[in-house]
Amino acid sequence: MSIIGAGNLASHLYRTFIHNDEIQLEKIFSRKAGRLSFVQENELKSHSLEELGDPDIIFLAVKDEAIVEVAQKLSIKNGFFVHCSGGNELKVLSEFENHGVFYPLQTFSKDKRIDFRNIPICIEANSEENLQKLKDFASLVSEKVFEVDSEKRRALHLAAVFVNNFTNHLYTIASDFCSENGIPFDILKPLMKETVSKLDTLPPYSAQTGPAIRNDKKTIMAHMEMLNEEHKKIYKLLTASIQKIHGKEL
Structure with missing residues (x-):
């Protein structure tokens, strides 16, 4: 899986995923090199969307208003695309065949470490198969996984x-x-x-x-x-x- 973004949430996703033996993090993307200073492994850093390859799940951990813009720039279309926004509906990623939402209900600051096991993760997906896939993944990082639709x-x-x-x-x-x-x-x-x-x-x-x-x-x-x-x-x-x-x- 890969992460697009370099803000507070992206930094916490990186730290959580990289220390989980059951998760294989392939790339973390940011257009600006300096914003990925929290990433210890140089081989994981990416500054070109073309370098993302073909990951199983792509997390769009970007600002709410940037989700659609970033999604439209992606050349890969056959992955499972997931945004992490509480305020955006599932359908903002409807251009992708497989899409969902992975919303950690917590406040994040880069320099404040948080145990993801205690964070409620609200998930939604466009099919039962994708929902189960997202539920299985979320369960790897949190003990509190909830199915929550866009309106709620x-x-x-x-x-x-x-x-x-x-x-x-x-x-x-x-x-x-x-x-x-x-x-x-x-x-x-x-x-x-x-x-x-x-x-x-x-x-x-x-x-x-x-x-x-x-x-x-x-x-x-x-x-x-x-x-x-x-x-x-x-x-x-x-x-x-x-x-x-x-x-x-x-």
Whole structure:
């Protein structure tokens, strides 16, 4: 099998595949040589799509908007082509006879190692035969393999943006605020970890705490006075959303 891409996900796929004795990685492609610095084996590096040969499975681990563009440039058409996007439908690869989706539901950063065995892999394919093939392959790297169709995967991807990307942005705001006030961000980490660990026993709705759900107007106004105009909008929007869900009034 081969990988097209050199971003965060591609680097993790490479490290996972190369250390699995049951997987034979043939090539990993990037147009720019410098982007494959994480690949230790020079013979695996490729900068020409023509060098990909005829691998059994080709993973398109590229940006969502680049999937169709890259697929159209491929001269090989008889392989099993798989994209790794949560937001793209299966049919974006319909020009290939055999196509599917291999979507690892996780956040990836190049310098942060992750154990793939614990990552949910959402798969979909255009035939039962290809689905089984993808399921067998995914089971080599993860203990959590799920059949998820395009519609549900898009919904899952949106949910993931809320729990991961938006949440991390709030962490960034909090980190900057701490820095501006001479407070170490690390002091918040036990709170952050407890917030997540509570979800093992409570639904998010029941785990909600804070001044918004208490309708603590004095504290809310004090917080608002401490924020710049942009962060006031975020604070007010989230407070209103919490209170609407829990039946409180501003």
